[in-house]
Amino acid sequence: MSKDVRELRKVTGLTQKAFADLYEIPVSTLRKWEQHEATPPDYVIRLIAMSLPSVDDNLLRISDGKNDYYYDETKREVMDRYGNHIKVKFELGKIKKHNLPIYLRDLFEAFYDAQNRFDRDCEYDIKEDILWS
Numbered sequence: 001m002s003k004d005v006r007e008l009r010k011v012t013g014l015t016q017k018a019f020a021d022l023y024e025i026p027v028s029t030l031r032k033w034e035q036h037e038a039t040p041p042d043y044v045i046r047l048i049a050m051s052l053p054s055v056d057d058n059l060l061r062i063s064d065g066k067n068d069y070y071y072d073e074t075k076r077e078v079m080d081r082y083g084n085h086i087k088v089k090f091e092l093g094k095i096k097k098h099n100l101p102i103y104l105r106d107l108f109e110a111f112y113d114a115q116n117r118f119d120r121d122c123e124y125d126i127k128e129d130i131l132w133s
Contacts, residue, residue, distance in 0.1 A: 006034040053079040064101035
């Protein structure tokens with residue numbers, strides 16, 4: 001494979017800690033891989049690369065100038081650079097090219113907001129003894 005772990009992490013824009021947490025890799029192991037003190041198995045690099053839409057040449061890249069999104073026409077899914085997948089109802093090839101990045105930015109901002117609320121609620125639930133009804 002032509003990419004190494006550091007390149008794959010840089011594609012995501014994540015810190016070493018965030019990337020290690022996402023893929024359940026000890027940070028110390030990730031650092032060794034990135035500094036070429038150790039080599040990850042090829043299958044690990046392939047699995048990480050497969051989860052990142054930006055390294056898949058079969059996906060349509062859509063950019064709003066700040067963020068890149070990826071569209072898998074066969075699955076009717078859009079993805080962000082972190083690999084979050086959202087199913088879409090419409091064939092995006094029919095949407096006006098100027099409007100599509102705006103729609104995707106709004107979609108993913110709503111997704112991130114919902115994800116943050118969910119994480120906050122779960123964290124609160126773990127800390128507090130509350131049963132909702």
